[in-house]
Amino acid sequence: xxxxxxxxxxxxxxxxxxxxxxxxxxxxxxxxxxxxxxxxxxxxxxxxxxxxxxxxxxxxxxxxxxxxxxxxxxxxxxxxxxxxxxxxxxxxxxxxxxxxxxxxxxxxxxxxxxxxxxxxxxxxxxxxxxxxxxxxxxxxxxxxxxxxxxxxxxxxxxxxxxxxxxxxxxxxxxxxxxxxxxxxxxxxxxxxxxxxxxxxxxxxxxxxxxxxxxxxxxxxxxxxxxxxxxxxxxxxxxxxxxxxxxxxxxxxxxxxxxxxxxxxxxxxxxxxxxxxxxxxxxxxxxxxxxxxxxxxxxxxxxxxxxxxxxxxxxxxxxxxxxxxxxxxxxxxxxxxxxxxxxxxxxxxxxxxxxxxxxxxxxxxxxxxxxxxxxxxxxxxxxxxxxxxxxxxxxxxxxxxxxxxxxxxxxxxxxxxxxxxxxxxxxxxxxxxxxxxxxxxxxxxxxxxxxxxxxxxxxxxxxxxxxxxxxxxxxxxxxxxxxxxxxxxxxxxx
Amino acid sequence: xxxxxxxxxxxxxxxxxxxxxxxxxxxxxxxxxxxxxxxxxxxxxxxxxxxxxxxxxxxxxxxxxxxxxxxxxxxxxxxxxxxxxxxxxxxxxxxxxxxxxxxxxxxxxxxxxxxxxxxxxxxxxxxxxxxxxxxxxxxxxxxxxxxxxxxxxxxxxxxxxxxxxxxxxxxxxxxxxxxxxxxxxxxxxxxxxxxxxxxxxxxxxxxxxxxxxxxxxxxxxxxxxxxxxxxxxxxxxxxxxxxxxxxxxxxxxxxxxxxxxxxxxxxxxxxxxxxxxxxxxxxxxxxxxxxxxxxxxxxxxxxxxxxxxxxxxxxxxxxxxxxxxxxxxxxxxxxxxxxxxxxxxxxxxxxxxx
Numbered sequence: 001x002x003x004x005x006x007x008x009x010x011x012x013x014x015x016x017x018x019x020x021x022x023x024x025x026x027x028x029x030x031x032x033x034x035x036x037x038x039x040x041x042x043x044x045x046x047x048x049x050x051x052x053x054x055x056x057x058x059x060x061x062x063x064x065x066x067x068x069x070x071x072x073x074x075x076x077x078x079x080x081x082x083x084x085x086x087x088x089x090x091x092x093x094x095x096x097x098x099x100x101x102x103x104x105x106x107x108x109x110x111x112x113x114x115x116x117x118x119x120x121x122x123x124x125x126x127x128x129x130x131x132x133x134x135x136x137x138x139x140x141x142x143x144x145x146x147x148x149x150x151x152x153x154x155x156x157x158x159x160x161x162x163x164x165x166x167x168x169x170x171x172x173x174x175x176x177x178x179x180x181x182x183x184x185x186x187x188x189x190x191x192x193x194x195x196x197x198x199x200x201x202x203x204x205x206x207x208x209x210x211x212x213x214x215x216x217x218x219x220x221x222x223x224x225x226x227x228x229x230x231x232x233x234x235x236x237x238x239x240x241x242x243x244x245x246x247x248x249x250x251x252x253x254x255x256x257x258x259x260x261x262x263x264x265x266x267x268x269x270x271x272x273x274x275x276x277x278x279x280x281x282x283x284x285x286x287x288x289x290x291x292x293x294x295x296x297x298x299x300x301x302x303x304x305x306x307x308x309x310x311x312x313x314x315x316x317x318x319x320x321x322x323x324x325x326x327x328x329x330x331x332x333x334x335x336x337x338x339x340x341x342x343x344x345x346x347x348x349x350x351x352x353x354x355x356x357x358x359x360x361x362x363x364x365x366x367x368x369x370x371x372x373x374x375x376x377x378x379x380x381x382x383x384x385x386x387x388x389x390x391x392x393x394x395x396x397x398x399x400x401x402x403x404x405x406x407x408x409x410x411x412x413x414x415x416x417x418x419x420x421x422x423x424x425x426x427x428x429x430x431x432x433x434x435x436x437x438x439x440x441x442x443x444x445x446x447x448x449x450x451x452x453x454x455x456x457x458x459x460x461x462x463x464x465x466x467x468x469x470x471x472x473x474x475x476x477x478x479x480x481x482x483x484x485x486x487x488x489x490x491x492x493x
Numbered sequence: 494x495x496x497x498x499x500x501x502x503x504x505x506x507x508x509x510x511x512x513x514x515x516x517x518x519x520x521x522x523x524x525x526x527x528x529x530x531x532x533x534x535x536x537x538x539x540x541x542x543x544x545x546x547x548x549x550x551x552x553x554x555x556x557x558x559x560x561x562x563x564x565x566x567x568x569x570x571x572x573x574x575x576x577x578x579x580x581x582x583x584x585x586x587x588x589x590x591x592x593x594x595x596x597x598x599x600x601x602x603x604x605x606x607x608x609x610x611x612x613x614x615x616x617x618x619x620x621x622x623x624x625x626x627x628x629x630x631x632x633x634x635x636x637x638x639x640x641x642x643x644x645x646x647x648x649x650x651x652x653x654x655x656x657x658x659x660x661x662x663x664x665x666x667x668x669x670x671x672x673x674x675x676x677x678x679x680x681x682x683x684x685x686x687x688x689x690x691x692x693x694x695x696x697x698x699x700x701x702x703x704x705x706x707x708x709x710x711x712x713x714x715x716x717x718x719x720x721x722x723x724x725x726x727x728x729x730x731x732x733x734x735x736x737x738x739x740x741x742x743x744x745x746x747x748x749x750x751x752x753x754x755x756x757x758x759x760x761x762x763x764x765x766x767x768x769x770x771x772x773x774x775x776x777x778x779x780x781x782x783x784x785x786x787x788x789x790x791x792x793x794x795x796x797x798x799x800x801x802x803x804x805x806x807x808x809x810x811x812x813x814x815x816x817x818x819x820x821x822x823x824x825x826x827x828x829x830x831x832x833x834x835x836x837x838x839x840x841x842x843x844x845x846x847x
Binding site for chain 1: 619635636675676677692743749759794801809810811823826827830831834
């Protein structure tokens with residue numbers, strides 16, 4: 001029955017992710033069809049575009065780190081990857097299982113080239129805070145512009161700027177933010193804020209038109225004053241002076257952002273002043289770490305595909321795969337990939353359960369149900385940007401994004417992030433050790449995967465931070481921690 | 494100073510280590526990044542010339558043939574110190590010395606003299622499948638470093654008598670060179686596949702071939718172990734310095750237990766590396782050399798991975814000098830043979846009592 005309705009991609013997904021099949025069988029066919037559709041598009045994107053140019057582009061960007069291949073974003077427009085987080089009412093393609101779709105998209109794209117995938121995915125990371133903060137005043141401007149640009153194949157992209165030169169992991173967690181040494185500061189002035197300082201390692205930073213930027217209003221009280229701003233590239237005093245030469249994932253730029261007296265109007269505060277680590281924005285951490293797990297999984301899967309191709313090719317009259325030890329290694333590697341998938345899907349499904357409810361609420365549906373002409377009227381925009389407008393949206397979001405859900409979401413995200421990243425590194429490293437001094441295209445690919453994989457252990461909070469986050473889990477509720485006493489008192493004295 | 498070996502070496506090796514470190518600091522450290530970006534650069538040949546003046550170009554060849562006649566541990570010391578600043582350069586020296594070692598066995602002073610001029614360097618090819626028949630070479634030898642026009646490569650070829658060794662010169666008839674434009678590590682010199690299409694060897698090691706081959710392999714394994722250990726030392730130095738400066742979660746990161754554990758593991762790796770290399774250099778057999786290589790490169794993998802991690806985002810960027818260590822270290826683990834193949838061979842050797 002399933003076989004008749006599904007494409008080859010659908011069958012593969014059902015085989016690799018039984019949870020998708022379960023949802024399909026349970027009647028969530030529309031949502032799962034969207035999921036399959038996204039993965040099919042990603043496969044085609046890889047086959048026709050990313051894979052044929054990945055190695056050459058990677059090599060070129062080592063010689064010319066400032067070069068950016070805009071064809072990546074134009075091609076992404078063709079498949080509508082730039083609006084995967086944007087609600088359908090605004091012209092986007094956000095599906096019923098938005099977080100799952102994003103995770104599967106990144107897994108698939110990264111199996112081709114994680115640099116190209118990051119260029120596409122980092123844009124959605126920039127878009128996400130505009131959605132999750134409930135900044136509806138900008139939905140009909142910024143998000144609409146992205147959608148319209150996408151349809152015309154004139155990409156308009158966003159980036160998310162959080163890392164600072166002296167604070168990387170610190171700005172990823174509320175507990176550490178309190179003690180972070182920050183360089184960027186926003187000062188309240190009449191009608192808005194003035195930003196001074198730097199952000200660094202910002203993915204897509206040198207291409208984006210819009211930035212969601214987190215900054216403290218008081219560097220001595222960062223947690224209490226952490227605020228998210230919408231910054232536009234053409235704002236006076238804003239520049240991107242430096243692009244890093246990365247070891248891997250090179251097709252996407254990691255740029256430095258420089259703020260020199262950049263004036264940002266009040267209307268460009270996403271959420272409330274000082275609400276930058278509120279659930280709306282914290283959701284981004286949770287929603288981005290899980291997909292890093294899927295990025296790592298895609299890289300690992302790509303490496304495994306190339307390793308398998310190598311193992312099946314005859315060398316000196318023999319195929320490596322005919323040896324038991326190679327087949328056992330392949331089984332281990334496949335185990336790592338499937339373990340990763342289980343972990344990131346746990347996070348993605350939970351994200352959809354929480355996030356789906358939060359976005360599918362009566363207030364937002366009512367607002368999005370209004371004709372665009374009404375929504376964009378200055379009266380409406382002013383209301384949405386006013387204290388009362390924000391309070392209304394915030395109340396709705398807080399109702400759905402409960403603290404215990406956010407904690408669980410962060411735990412699953414962090415677990416997926418560090419486990420998937422470590423597995424990806426281990427898989428790539430092992431594949432290279434098994435191939436040894438080999439002259440083959442497959443080895444070159446796996447070397448690229450090895451370089452690419454390392455970044456997944458670092459970004460979105462180092463794996464060490466993410467391990468500590470997982471410790472927030474309430475072990476005593478989840479595990480039986482009572483120690484049984486099998487011996488009578490005195491025996492173990 | 495932290496990172497110095499606990500186990501002290503004899504004065505002879507301590508002096509050698511000090512001289513080699515001075516060479517690395519003066520000649521390699523300032524140009525290591527440039528060497529990585531341009532193969533066959535004048536900077537490389539200047540460093541090679543200085544290495545030649547210090548006796549590092551024919552270290553293992555007997556003095557009567559024009560070499561230095563030093564023991565293998567001395568070469569390992571020189572390679573480890575060079576690798577602290579530039580593992581690619583150390584690898585280039587290793588392949589050159591390993592190739593020349595065999596010439597010592599055949600007492601070809603003329604060849605040694607020619608090949609110790611410094612440019613081009615010699616090299617060794619351990620992988621692929623090359624055969625020798627009727628005085629001609631056929632087949633492919635991948636993963637060959639130091640390749641320039643006129644490079645002399647030592648190939649391990651199969652022949653009617655088993656495995657033998659032959660020297661072949663690039664740029665001559667029947668030798669095709671395919672340069673890999675984009676190797677992961679050791680980017681100081683060209684990295685290529687050599688294709689033999691009826692090439693005539695410069696010289697073939699016949700009766701002494703087996704002994705020479707084993708000596709060459711032993712040199713490669715222990716040299717790579719020493720280079721890996723140099724990478725561990727650099728990883729530790731950089732990570733330790735960075736950890737004392739970088740602030741995170743309310744304190745400098747060296748005060749975090751996770752960072753301290755990583756650094757402690759690097760210390761263990763350094764000490765273990767030195768001990769197993771020293772021990773294996775004292776045993777004239779291939780088995781202990783393989784075991785030392787395996788231990789040192791595995792330690793190195795853990796150390797550079799953690800060192801990059803301690804640096805966070807900075808560790809991943811070219812300008813901060815960590816990512817090169819990670820790329821170079823991986824080739825120490827992949828060369829000269831895949832690890833599992835070598836392990837199986839090790840057991841075979843042990844069963845034969847070799």
